[in-house]
Amino acid sequence: MQKFTLDRAIFHLQSVRQRPALQLFAGWAVAAVVDRLWLTLDRRVPAWDQADYLTGSLNYWHAFQTPQWLSSEWWTQVWLLSSKIPPLTYIATVPFLNLFGTGFDRATLVNLFLSAVLLWSVYGLGRHLFSQQVGVWAALLCLVFPGLVAVRLDFLLDYPLTAATALAFYSLTLWRDRPESWLRTIAFGLALGIGLAVKQSIVLFLAVPLLWLTLELCVSRQWTKLLQFVVGLGSSSLVCGWWYRTNWLLVLTASKRATVDSAIAEGDPALNTLSAWTYYLQHLPEQASWLLLAIPIAGFVKWRLSNRSSLSPSPVLPRQSFVWLAVFLLGAYLLCSLNVNKDLRYSLPLLPVLSIALAWGLSAWGWRTRWLTAAVVAVLSVIPLQPTTEFVPAMTQAYVGLPFPHEAAIEEIVRTEPYLQTTLGVLPSTSTVNQHNLNYYGALSNFRVYGRQVGVRSEDVPQDVRSIDWFVTKTGDPGSVPSAYSEIVETVERGGEFALHRQFPLPDGERLNLYHRQQPWVTVTLQDAPGVTEGVALDSVLVPPRVPPGSPVPVTYEWSGSWESLRRSVVLLTWRQQIDEKTIAEPAFWLHDRSIASGLLASKPLQVAERCPKTGILHPDGQSDFDSCTFEISETTAMLPPADLPPGTYVLEARYLDLNTGQAQSIEIPSVAVEVDLSAPIISAPELDWETQLRQLAKALPQGTSALDPVFSEISRINQYDPVQGYLDRAIASLEYRLERDPDRLDWAYTVGLAWVVKKRPDKAISVFERVVALDVNNPYAYAYLAVVNLADWHPIAARNAIETALSIDPSLPELHVLDGIASLMVGNLWRGYRELRLGLSAMAESS
Structure with missing residues (x-):
């Protein structure tokens, strides 16, 4: 050596x-x-x-x-x-x-x-x-x-x-x-x-x-x-x-x-x-x-x-x-x-x-x-990295104290609702408890739970509370929260609709409170019946016998079927007026197209170790084969008969639209009817389903730019409740199916176009707004929307064509000049782009 x-x-x-x-x-x-x-x-x-x-x-x-x-x-x-x-x-x-x-x-x-x-x-x-x-x-x-x-x-x-x-x-x-x-x-x-x-x-x-x-x-x-x-x-x-x-x-x-x-x-x-x-x-x-x-x-x-x-x-x-x-x-x-x-x-x-x-x-x-x-x-x-049992967010010391309860809270939600995708309303916003980290732990749990901050605006608190079944609060300092925080916390903790489901200790001595709706809007159970392999069944419909037009109406649907059939479908529900056979006019109707369970069924349900009653097959690992099971789903929601709906008796029609194949088939339904009566009292109802809200919002689009801020503000709120925005896909699928059979419905076309825009797919929205301008031919805003989606998808020449048509209808709209300026810049016409942008922006500044 x-x-x-x-x-x-x-x-x-x-x-x-x-x-x-x-x-x-x-x-x-x-x-x-x-x-x-x-x-x-x-x-x-x-x-x-x-x-x-x-x-x-x-x-x-x-x-x-x-x-x-x-x-x-x-x-x-x-x-x-x-x-x-x-x-x-x-x-x-x-x-x-x-x-x-x-x-x-x-x-x-x-x-x-x-x-x-x-x-x-x-x-x-x-x-x-x-x-x-x-x-x-x-x-x-x-x-x-x-x-x-x-x-x-x-x-x-x-x-x-x-x-x-x-x-x-x-x-x-x-x-x-x-x-x-x-x-x-x-x-x-x-x-x-x-x-x-x-x-x-x-x-x-x-x-x-x-x-x-x-x-x-x-x-x-x-x-x-x-x-x-x-x-x-x-x-x-x-x-x-x-x-x-x-x-x-x-x-x-x-x-x-x-x-x-x-x-x-x-x-x-x-x-x-x-x-x-x-x-x-x-x-x-x-x-x-x-x-x-x-x-x-x-x-x-x-x-x-x-x-x-x-x-x-x-x-x-x-x-x-x-x-x-x-x-x-x-x-x-x-x-x-x-x-x-x-x-x-x-x-x-x-x-x-x-x-x-x-x-x-x-x-x-x-x-x-x-x-x-x-x-x-x-x-x-290295010294600042030394371990400590006292958590200090701004320090780089390794925290080795008590664990945070985020994973346990997510596991509790999934255990309680093993078949559903859950949106968790997160009310505090601290560095340790906030919508982002609870959302992250929900994503770690196979994307079963999505954390979202709600209760931001006082005017949205009632909708927030009606739309979400789970909330998280904490004792002590709630962090950087909006002004409506105390209002929504008071509603959740003391309003009577929610119960404290479980408490979790936090390392700083405070507590994390998990609240659950006492009567959830959607429940899923295994059904003690032979398994079904095709389609779904509508077993029951609960609806008030008399309802007024123009007000939300509570309705409870009970469905049954195999898991995949229930999850991959959109049900086309039409409440159609009963008329005399001699009447020439088309019967009035309203839509309640929707996905079963509001689209909240998990893509991969939690594999609980239980056998499907009568028909279930037990895997060697002790978990059920859900493809062989029949499920029963009860969902309570609200529908909206239009305010101009004529009085009369309306009966339910239902079809099942498979999202994978695009094929539709009739559903056997129980006999159910509702009377639309102008004198009927307004009935307390849950929040409208998201597809219905989208259709209502799209009706404002022909009004132009003045309607856009309220529309997109409401859509931002709805997107908090459905973090994956699946309601947009379902609205597109159902309305495209209906437009094939009734191509002149402008409100449906606007809804489909709006849905594609919210999905950030201008390439898909172009063809829809081309259909819109064919139906709303004298509305300059329709052409403006077509120009916007063309610009977003890098088609400035097509956008210019739409803008020119809109300007020929109403050259005074400053927004059209702004769009013309952008399109000109994109094709390299710098002088026209500068001129039109300056003209449009100055006009908008004066009008504001």
């Missing part, structure tokens, strides 16, 4: 210095071990953003379980899974969820891969601009920056964005400084596309370097390289183009809410204050640590002083490299400060590039100073 000596140790250290890959791997491995140990110990639940992103990764994981790689429809659905946030982080997480299972700790494994990308990019950039030593130290600094350590231990988009920004800037720098190369051009474009597919805010960090480089190429007249640059920018669409094409309109319209509205809600400093422009500078020591700022800055001073006093030649400052770093850092800092929504996470992509400058300053010191600084910072970075 060789004896340890200082010379031998120095020899081994020097050999390691010559192998940067080994140094980087060692740093990555040590950081990975520390991270995984911390995550193993930590028992906290994800906060708002983290839980939202984790749910997004689960949505993509679920979609990629049954991929249809050659189906354009499947890809469109994939891009729509995340309409506001680019999906690359979610997609990159899918392989880790496939390999290691679902859950917070497993999802954060993607950060190991991102750390490798970050280290490689920073090392490469530092080596290219300065030296191998600077590259290695810059990469290692990224492992110990407190700001990066905090997000590396979490599931946020900021760490992927940091890695993607470093990769894109490294690729851009290589292309800038090397001879003309189409391969590097495409590499830069793909790297930029990766960044854009992670988060749109990468533009804040790369916009100034891209503009700087454009000016450089134009001034130096490097036209070939400028062409390459343009091609590189265009090639980024190969990575992110399809998502942006599908969601571009929502990305633009949601930007105000994500920036201005959030800044106002969080009390961020206004841009006309000094604090708005010094915010990130003031907090830089928190992100990079005072020590890692002070020692490198002192290194710059030391280099400068030694350069002045030394009689021997000193190393030349790589001025061009520092200018390039300054272009990135100053430009990104100014644009980040210009963003009114401030958060320390939003400036993290600055740190990798800053680390290169700091590493150069650190290299001015001897190896002892460098390693001592790194060791002290590493220790200081």
Whole structure:
């Protein structure tokens, strides 16, 4: 065995210095071990953003379980899974969820891969601009920056964005400084596309370097390289183009809410204050640590002083490299400060590039100073990670105290209603109890429970309470809640419709309260009868004998059938007037088309260990074969006879529409009739089913823009109750079936068009609104809607045709000029676009 000596140790250290890959791997491995140990110990639940992103990764994981790689429809659905946030982080997480299972700790494994990308990019950039030593130290600094350590231990988009920004800037720098190369051009474009597919805010960090480089190429007249640059920018669409094409309109319209509205809600400093422009500078020591700022800055001073006093030649400052770093850092800092929504996470992509400058300053010191600084910072970075039994949301200490009850609450809901998909109304909004993390744990439970924040507006509280069967409240501080919070809590806890189902202790000594409706609107039971394999049966209908027109009417339907038949169907219910055979006029009617159980039947019911009565087959694992079972469903809802309905007796007709085949067949129903009487008293009723509400809202669309805000406000409320928006598919299926037989019903056509728009499918809505304009030929708003969906699907010429027709009907509508301006810009007619936009926007401003 060789004896340890200082010379031998120095020899081994020097050999390691010559192998940067080994140094980087060692740093990555040590950081990975520390991270995984911390995550193993930590028992906290994800906060708002983290839980939202984790749910997004689960949505993509679920979609990629049954991929249809050659189906354009499947890809469109994939891009729509995340309409506001680019999906690359979610997609990159899918392989880790496939390999290691679902859950917070497993999802954060993607950060190991991102750390490798970050280290490689920073090392490469530092080596290219300065030296191998600077590259290695810059990469290692990224492992110990407190700001990066905090997000590396979490599931946020900021760490992927940091890695993607470093990769894109490294690729851009290589292309800038090397001879003309189409391969590097495409590499830069793909790297930029990766960044854009992670988060749109990468533009804040790369916009100034891209503009700087454009000016450089134009001034130096490097036209070939400028062409390459343009091609590189265009090639980024190969990575992110399809998502942006599908969601571009929502990305633009949601930007105000994500920036201005959030800044106002969080009390961020206004841009006309000094604090708005010094915010990130003031907090830089928190992100990079005072020590890692002070020692490198002192290194710059030391280099400068030694350069002045030394009689021997000193190393030349790589001025061009520092200018390039300054272009990135100053430009990104100014644009980040210009963003009114401030958060320390939003400036993290600055740190990798800053680390290169700091590493150069650190290299001015001897190896002892460098390693001592790194060791002290590493220790200081680990100390805040130490375990604690007291949960503090803002700290990075590993919480090892009592577990949070989120999983237990979700399990209790699923156990109580094993056959239903449940919407859970979440009333508090704290970092530990909020709609996002309860929704995430519901997604972990096979997407059986969806958490949604309700009770936001006082006027919506009655509908919220009537539409949801489960609510969560908590004792103590409810967090950042809307003004209607106390009103809906009072209604749930003391209104009499809900009972406290169960309480769960929280680590801070407070309690989580789970409330359930005492008489649920939908109940599902196994039926003690032979199994059915085809269709469904309507066994009973309970409805008041006399009802007034124009008011909701309570009705209870009792269905039976096999699970798949009940779940995949839409029932076409028509209440038709009984008339004398000699009457020539068509009988009046109203619709109550709906899905059974309001579409809440779970796709995969909980496999309870019980045998179907009489017919069930017991699997070897002790669970029932539900395909051989008969289920009975009782649902209480409300229907709406139109206000102009003529009095008389109305009887029920029913057909079963199979969503898989599109085939309809009659259903045997009990004899039931209801008398519509103008003098009948108004009867207390539940909330109207969602399909009926959608049909009622669509009737306002011919009124134009004045009706849009109320319509979409109500749809946003309904979407909270049905998180998967299945009611839209059912409304489309039922009304398309009816329109085939009665094609002149304008209100039905508007409803189908509205449903496709809410589903973010302008490609499907185009043909529907073409049908609308054929029926509503003199309404300029009908053509405006057709123009909007054409613009949303990138058909500006078709949109222009619709706009011209609308302008010929009513040229005074300012909205038409705005649409004309947008369409003109999309076809490249900049002057007309500017003119029409200015005309339309000024007219809208005057009218408001």
